[in-house]
Amino acid sequence: MNDLFEDFDEISELAEGLNDAAPGGRIMAVIELADSADPAAIPYLAKAIVDADAGVRKQAAIAFTDFDGPETSAALVGALSDTDPSVIEAATVSLTELKDPAAGDSILPHLESEDPVKLAACFLGIKELRRSEALGPAIKALHHQAYEVRIQAVGVIGWLQDETALPALREATKDAEPKVRRTALSALGFSKSDHAEVTLITGLDDPEWIVREAAAETLAKSGGTACLAPLRAALKDDFWQVRLKAVRSLGKLNAIEAAMEIGPMMEIPVPNLRKECAAVLGELAVPETVQFLEKFADDTDPDVRKNVRWALGKLAA
Amino acid sequence: MDEILDSSNTLECDILIIGGGTAGPMAALKAKKKNPKANVVLLDKANVKRSGAISMGMDGLNNSVIPGYATPEQYTKEITIANDGICDQAAVYRYAEECYGIIQELDSFGIRFQKDENGEYDVKKVHHIGTYVLPMPNGDTVKKALYRQLRKARINIVNRYMATRLLTGEGRVAGAICVNTRTAEFLTVKAKAVIMGLGAAGRLGLPTSGYLYGTYENATNSGEGYAMAYHAGAGLANLECYQINPLIKDYNGPACAYVAGPLGGYTANAKGERFIECDYWSGQMMQEFYDELQGGKGPVYLKLNHLAEETVAEIERVLHIVERPTRGHFHAGRGTDYRKQMIEMHISEIGFCSGHSASGVFVDEHARTTIPGLYAAGDMANVPHNYMLGAFTNGAFAGLDAAEFIEDVDFASFDEGEVIAERDRVLAPTKRDDGIPPNQIEYKTRRLVNDYLQPPKVTAKMELAQQRFEEVREDMEQGMYVRDAHELMRALEASTILDCAEMAAAASMYRTESRWGLYHNRVEYERDDENWFCHTILTKGADGKPTHKKQEVKPYIVEIEDDEKDAYYKQRVTSTVAAE
Amino acid sequence: MPLAQTATTVPVVVNDDLCIADKGCTVCVDVCPLDVLRIAVKDDGTKTAYMKYDECWYCMPCEADCPTDAVTVNLPYLLK
Numbered sequence: 001m002n003d004l005f006e007d008f009d010e011i012s013e014l015a016e017g018l019n020d021a022a023p024g025g026r027i028m029a030v031i032e033l034a035d036s037a038d039p040a041a042i043p044y045l046a047k048a049i050v051d052a053d054a055g056v057r058k059q060a061a062i063a064f065t066d067f068d069g070p071e072t073s074a075a076l077v078g079a080l081s082d083t084d085p086s087v088i089e090a091a092t093v094s095l096t097e098l099k100d101p102a103a104g105d106s107i108l109p110h111l112e113s114e115d116p117v118k119l120a121a122c123f124l125g126i127k128e129l130r131r132s133e134a135l136g137p138a139i140k141a142l143h144h145q146a147y148e149v150r151i152q153a154v155g156v157i158g159w160l161q162d163e164t165a166l167p168a169l170r171e172a173t174k175d176a177e178p179k180v181r182r183t184a185l186s187a188l189g190f191s192k193s194d195h196a197e198v199t200l201i202t203g204l205d206d207p208e209w210i211v212r213e214a215a216a217e218t219l220a221k222s223g224g225t226a227c228l229a230p231l232r233a234a235l236k237d238d239f240w241q242v243r244l245k246a247v248r249s250l251g252k253l254n255a256i257e258a259a260m261e262i263g264p265m266m267e268i269p270v271p272n273l274r275k276e277c278a279a280v281l282g283e284l285a286v287p288e289t290v291q292f293l294e295k296f297a298d299d300t301d302p303d304v305r306k307n308v309r310w311a312l313g314k315l316a317a
Numbered sequence: 318m319d320e321i322l323d324s325s326n327t328l329e330c331d332i333l334i335i336g337g338g339t340a341g342p343m344a345a346l347k348a349k350k351k352n353p354k355a356n357v358v359l360l361d362k363a364n365v366k367r368s369g370a371i372s373m374g375m376d377g378l379n380n381s382v383i384p385g386y387a388t389p390e391q392y393t394k395e396i397t398i399a400n401d402g403i404c405d406q407a408a409v410y411r412y413a414e415e416c417y418g419i420i421q422e423l424d425s426f427g428i429r430f431q432k433d434e435n436g437e438y439d440v441k442k443v444h445h446i447g448t449y450v451l452p453m454p455n456g457d458t459v460k461k462a463l464y465r466q467l468r469k470a471r472i473n474i475v476n477r478y479m480a481t482r483l484l485t486g487e488g489r490v491a492g493a494i495c496v497n498t499r500t501a502e503f504l505t506v507k508a509k510a511v512i513m514g515l516g517a518a519g520r521l522g523l524p525t526s527g528y529l530y531g532t533y534e535n536a537t538n539s540g541e542g543y544a545m546a547y548h549a550g551a552g553l554a555n556l557e558c559y560q561i562n563p564l565i566k567d568y569n570g571p572a573c574a575y576v577a578g579p580l581g582g583y584t585a586n587a588k589g590e591r592f593i594e595c596d597y598w599s600g601q602m603m604q605e606f607y608d609e610l611q612g613g614k615g616p617v618y619l620k621l622n623h624l625a626e627e628t629v630a631e632i633e634r635v636l637h638i639v640e641r642p643t644r645g646h647f648h649a650g651r652g653t654d655y656r657k658q659m660i661e662m663h664i665s666e667i668g669f670c671s672g673h674s675a676s677g678v679f680v681d682e683h684a685r686t687t688i689p690g691l692y693a694a695g696d697m698a699n700v701p702h703n704y705m706l707g708a709f710t711n712g713a714f715a716g717l718d719a720a721e722f723i724e725d726v727d728f729a730s731f732d733e734g735e736v737i738a739e740r741d742r743v744l745a746p747t748k749r750d751d752g753i754p755p756n757q758i759e760y761k762t763r764r765l766v767n768d769y770l771q772p773p774k775v776t777a778k779m780e781l782a783q784q785r786f787e788e789v790r791e792d793m794e795q796g797m798y799v800r801d802a803h804e805l806m807r808a809l810e811a812s813t814i815l816d817c818a819e820m821a822a823a824a825s826m827y828r829t830e831s832r833w834g835l836y837h838n839r840v841e842y843e844r845d846d847e848n849w850f851c852h853t854i855l856t857k858g859a860d861g862k863p864t865h866k867k868q869e870v871k872p873y874i875v876e877i878e879d880d881e882k883d884a885y886y887k888q889r890v891t892s893t894v895a896a897e
Numbered sequence: 898m899p900l901a902q903t904a905t906t907v908p909v910v911v912n913d914d915l916c917i918a919d920k921g922c923t924v925c926v927d928v929c930p931l932d933v934l935r936i937a938v939k940d941d942g943t944k945t946a947y948m949k950y951d952e953c954w955y956c957m958p959c960e961a962d963c964p965t966d967a968v969t970v971n972l973p974y975l976l977k
Binding site: 022023025027031059 | 917919920921922924964965
């Protein structure tokens with residue numbers, strides 16, 4: 001009768017396939033070991049990840065997504081030094097699947113690695129484990145020459161949400177690489193400090209729109225009163241995406257003084273932006289803005305129209 | 318493989334879970350956790366590793382109710398409005414209260430949800446009122462993560478067995494009859510409780526491509542849950558509320574407004590203008606879509622070409638990796654690029670699926686059907702607008718309740734003659750020397766579904782459908798022929814599809830009003846709250862044909878103000894065909 | 898009433914040189930939700946996977962899970 005059920009074979013039996021002369025047989029053994037989801041398979045997979053054949057090594061790196069803990073992370077970190085790029089790629093993905101903070105034990109010693117690919121992967125892996133010991137190396141790595149490393153280091157700092165790291169994050173918002181600046185600005189969202197706000201305000205003048213967009217968006221979380229004037233200035237940004245986030249943040253910050261500037265923006269022929277403006281005018285509910293809204297109560301764009309009518313309802317209440 | 322063997326086995330277990338896709342694995346894990354001594358068996362006609370609607374993953378949650386972004390009250394209200402008020406709120410409300418816990422549990426399984434740069438859930442706004450969309454950047458690993466948990470919990474998994482009929486006795490469920498999809502061997506499972514998570518009826522209508530398997534739903538979901546519940550005597554609710562979805566034409570995959578929407582993409586008409594009025598993914602929205610297509614303003618498109626390169630790249634990354642990764646192949650083959658062209662959309666074939674509508678096997682807030690000991694969850698149960706998270710959450714409810722149910726009962730006795738009769742029915746196509754292959758029975762049924770059942774619904778056409786279905790049934794029962802066990806599985810699916818088609822016609826004929834926008838647009842009837850503000854429950858009558866009754870909508874937990882009920886009707890510039 | 902033999906082009910293609918079915922691999926056959934793949938014995942006696950039934954939802958687990966990247970899922974011709 002039990003033939004009907006999927007097997008729960010002894011791990012040592014499954015592992016015998018790792019001695020197969022042909023790589024294909026060893027790959028199959030790795031897959032079966034992974035499917036077992038039994039931690040007893042980890043030592044065998046740790047051998048498979050240093051197999052002579054790259055296909056077996058890659059499969060072992062994938063197999064480790066089914067496991068967690070320091071032995072798993074140790075094997076994966078080792079695979080980051082593989083000669084075959086497909087093995088490194090698989091190991092990098094598997095590192096992001098770790099959940100157990102103890103898995104960080106095997107990653108922490110590698111946070112000063114000379115190899116930028118390995119270093120970036122290690123930061124990426126330890127980010128979600130939120131190990132406070134990673135903060136120092138991450139701050140140090142903000143000066144690494146490879147931006148891929150810097151961006152992951154910023155990620156680690158952002159997830160730790162440690163106010164003492166604010167100076168480092170602020171430094172990172174001046175990075176040469178826009179993607180690092182954007183990530184660093186978004187990472188400031190946890191802080192309500194004046195320093196975070198000032199840094200985000202500076203971000204509104206960044207030469208890259210994706211950075212300005214992140215600054216405008218994050219001010220909804222970290223902004224106080226100082227950012228209101230700069231956000232209002234951002235309403236004239238060349239990019240509608242930045243304007244949209246500025247409008248949204250001004251709404252969330254209840255900046256009624258911005259209402260008469262948002263009103264005329266209803267004329268801009270970008271439906272996504274007009275829709276957001278209408279919603280925010282409703283949130284701010286400044287009586288003088290009725291004139292701007294009424295004009296668009298029968299707008300041809302349904303989403304704009306809906307938000308306008310909703311806003312007019314709010315204003316009437 | 319595939320050779321037909323003459324053999325049968327029996328198996329006893331406390332809880333049999335049929336369907337290893339989304340709801341089933343969660344039900345198994347919860348039942349086992351609550352009662353570690355319970356013998357839980359998870360059965361699937363495919364392999365649990367990659368079975369069900371989310372075989373390849375899912376790009377996000379469409380209906381997450383996360384504290385700080387939405388409340389259970391708000392969610393229940395929106396779902397009630399989206400379903401034209403025909404909604405027992407208890408199940409929706411319980412889902413809304415408990416789904417956040419399920420999200421956290423899935424997160425602990427290694428299923429990732431998008432987080433911001435501080436590691437907090439990054440919920441996106443799509444709906445007008447609440448905020449429910451939570452992207453899943455590694456949504457391609459969902460099944461792998463679930464499978465891992467099943468193995469860790471040492472759940473007994475039976476792959477490649479297809480359940481064909483439920484067994485009942487003593488007024489409750491007694492088990493199920495199953496057949497191996499590769500050997501045609503029989504398996505009779507005696508169980509104290511049975512949980513069904515068999516997915517949508519996805520092979521009901523025929524896609525416009527004409528390819529039988531080019532369906533919106535995973536084509537493996539052919540509706541066995543509905544047919545088995547029907548033949549066992551369970552009630553099925555509101556089957557006339559079809560599922561019809563907007564999708565990429567020909568590819569027939571979702572257009573993913575939920576992914577593109579928060580990033581500025583939208584559905585546009587030929588002029589590139591937004592036209593959808595409705596805030597909710599609902600029959601009303603589909604009616605608007607249909608009107609645009611029929612009204613000379615089509616084709617209808619997914620419009621992303623106004624977005625910046627960075628944004629399009631992000632949308633592409635999600636859409637082409639997760640859920641339906643061949644979408645990238647499709648666009649490459651056509652030479653279409655989101656940056657340059659709008660992508661042609663269309664409406665899907667009809668189906669049953671509560672993931673996006675409100676029809677299905679009737680269940681309460683514990684996922685109990687009308688038969689004691691029998692549960693249903695996911696796309697086949699009637700909790701409206703379930704989506705994937707609903708399948709997980711309601712699957713959990715089913716598992717928890719079943720674990721309690723089995724404490725006090727033994728196996729129900731049943732009539733052994735039913736097993737013999739089912740065996741004869743199932744094997745009949747293997748006993749002939751020639752005849753009609755299942756794919757032709759299926760094609761004809763589904764072609765008739767398109768011809769006569771697709772909305773707008775017309776009484777005379779549906780009557781014709783019923784007549785033609787009977788002819789096909791006669792052909793199927795007297796002349797269907799299969800050559801191997803694989804074809805036998807298809808033959809059983811063809812039979813299920815015909816059952817579902819007959820139920821769709823019967824349910825649509827019964828409700829003599831229009832409701833749920835396009836889903837039940839009966840051209841001869843207006844919406845009629847006085848007579849039809851109720852569920853319709855379809856069961857199998859004594860004559861073997863569907864019989865119907867009305868069932869009251871339970872008193873609301875969350876009141877809906879009169880002006881909210883028709884919130885978006887008032888926002889129109891012009892009324893649609895349905896509203897006229 | 899004999900059955901006709903009507904040819905169809907199938908969407909799932911397997912590269913025999915990469916396929917390790919001969920080593921007992923059945924990953925693609927196992928993961929197909931519609932169970933349309935099978936293992937064939939080639940003229941030289943070795944084994945390879947192939948698509949036996951044209952019933953494909955082009956969902957991709959066979960391609961994604963193949964350990965040697967031997968499987969390619971094309972769109973079925975009728976809808977491509």
